[in-house]
Amino acid sequence: MSVVAIRLSYGPSAAPNAVRRDNGPVTEIGAGTLILAGAPIGRADDASGRLRAALAEAEIIAAEDTRRLRRLAADLGVEPRGRIVSYYDQNERARAAELLDDLRAGRDVLVITDAGLPGVSDPGYRLVTGAVAAGVPVTVLPGPSAVTTALVVSGLPSDRFCFEGFLPRKGGERDRRLAALAAEPRTMVFFEAPHRLADALTAMAAALGADRPAAVCRELTKTYEEVRRGPLDKLAGWAAGGVKGEITIVVGGAPEPEGLSAPADLAAAVKAREAAGTPRKQAIVEVAKENRLPKRVVYDAVLSAKG
Numbered sequence: 001m002s003v004v005a006i007r008l009s010y011g012p013s014a015a016p017n018a019v020r021r022d023n024g025p026v027t028e029i030g031a032g033t034l035i036l037a038g039a040p041i042g043r044a045d046d047a048s049g050r051l052r053a054a055l056a057e058a059e060i061i062a063a064e065d066t067r068r069l070r071r072l073a074a075d076l077g078v079e080p081r082g083r084i085v086s087y088y089d090q091n092e093r094a095r096a097a098e099l100l101d102d103l104r105a106g107r108d109v110l111v112i113t114d115a116g117l118p119g120v121s122d123p124g125y126r127l128v129t130g131a132v133a134a135g136v137p138v139t140v141l142p143g144p145s146a147v148t149t150a151l152v153v154s155g156l157p158s159d160r161f162c163f164e165g166f167l168p169r170k171g172g173e174r175d176r177r178l179a180a181l182a183a184e185p186r187t188m189v190f191f192e193a194p195h196r197l198a199d200a201l202t203a204m205a206a207a208l209g210a211d212r213p214a215a216v217c218r219e220l221t222k223t224y225e226e227v228r229r230g231p232l233d234k235l236a237g238w239a240a241g242g243v244k245g246e247i248t249i250v251v252g253g254a255p256e257p258e259g260l261s262a263p264a265d266l267a268a269a270v271k272a273r274e275a276a277g278t279p280r281k282q283a284i285v286e287v288a289k290e291n292r293l294p295k296r297v298v299y300d301a302v303l304s305a306k307g
Contacts (some may be wrong), residue, residue, distance in 0.1 A: 030107040032059070034099075036124060040144020041115040041246070042077035042221030050141050052076050052259045058110035060102055062087035062095065068114050075128045087123050096127040103136045113151060115246070116145050121165045121191055146220055146248045148187050153227055154187075154215035154250035161187040167200055174200070178207035178218060183254050190249040194218075197243050199235035204251060207230065213252040219245040257290070266291070266298050267305035 037054060042048040054059065055073055057155050059082045063069035066086050073080055087095050099109050111118045111127065117140070118124025151158050164181070167190060168174045181188060192200050197216070204214070210233035218226040224245070228235060232251070266287060273283035280302070288298040 020245045024213050024252065030106050031103045031134075031136045032135045033139060034101045034103055034127065035108060035110040035139055036128070037110055038073065038117045038145070039112050039115050040221070041144045041146050042151065042219065043227075044072060046144050046221060047072070047076055047218060048141065048143060051143065054110055055080050055112075056300075058082045059107045060099070060109045061109045062099055062109060062127075064088050064113040069112060072164060076188055082110075084223040087127075089123060092261040096130055100126055100130045100134060100136070104134060116147075117143065120145070120147065125207065144221065145215075146191070146246070149220050150215070150217040150248035151187065153217060153220075155229055156187045156213060156215060156250055156252045158187065160185075160253075161189060163189045166191045167203075169196070169207075170252055171199075171203070174203055175207060178203055179239045179277055179294065179296075182207055185256075187253050188251045189244045190213070190251070192247045192249055194243045194245060194247055197247055197249075198236060199240040200249070201232055201239050204249075205232035205236055209249065215250045215265050216243075217250065218243065220248065222246075261291070261293075263301035263304050264295075266301040270298065270302050271305075286291050 035054060035058065037051055039046075039051075054077065055078045058080065060071065061080055061082050061084045063084060063269075064087060067085055069084065070080075081117075084289070085099075086093065087099070099111075103109055111124055113122040113124070116122065119128060128138060147163050151161055161186065164177075168177055179220055190200070203214070203215075207229070211231045213230070214232050215227055215229045216233055216235055216239065218224075218228075222245075226245075228238060269287045269290075270280065270283045274287060284295055284298045285300065288295045291298075
């Protein structure tokens with residue numbers, strides 16, 4: 001049996017009723033537990049038995065949409081006994097402070113969003129960081145995730161991936177974000193609103209390559225689930241006709257460059273074009289395109305060589 005040493009800790013970083021585990025955070029004695037609950041992303045019967053029990057027993061339930069929470073509880077045959085409060089983007093800051101007070105007072109708080117896990121493109125992160133800083137216990141009731149569900153059904157490599165959430169709404173900001181991802185070798189997962197899907201796919205095709213493989217996953221786990229696979233330009237053309245429902249996009253990572261990759265070689269290639277009369281800016285564009293690299297990579301190589 002392992003033994004964990006606990007010592008009392010008093011001072012500006014710990015309340016008098018707190019203890020600190022060696023090499024660990026301060027833990028409030030008598031504090032409640034923050035429970036992050038994974039909600040079904042489509043079908044109510046994907047909910048776990050643990051979620052059913054937690055909804056019935058929680059003292060406080062912080063829901064992204066209280067009406068949807070009550071509908072889910074009804075579908076699960078559960079009658080919540082605890083206090084139900086709203087917890088969404090617009091009131092997250094103020095509500096997180098209130099919920100943290102409840103946790104410090106010893107009341108358990110269950111946080112649930114409309115679908116998936118709290119904190120993943122949904123409210124929750126602010127409360128979790130506050131709870132961790134305050135030494136309040138935090139636990140998770142695992143549940144379905146649109147991110148991993150879309151990833152495994154996409155047919156794209158799933159051994160390494162990154163989640164990018166929603167792209168910026170403004171075109172310029174979106175284009176800059178995508179440009180920064182042009183050389184990302186891992187499979188990428190995005191969320192997108194259906195009315196912005198066509199524009200997002202068109203921007204992806206321009207920044208990542210028209211032939212980059214991708215999958216658009218619509219209404220995952222629901223009755224009208226649909227997965228469209230193909231190159232980005234073809235998917236953009238399909239989406240132009242209008243799409244409805246919850247959307248998750250999975251995009252293949254950048255292929256291994258077949259041409260030059262070492263900074264010194266890239267700089268030398270630009271220099272050779274300059275010597276032949278090509279302006280530096282155009283030379284950088286040509287070398288980047290020829291070696292299937294972002295212009296920034298070649299530009300940085302030229303600056304490094306110059307330095």
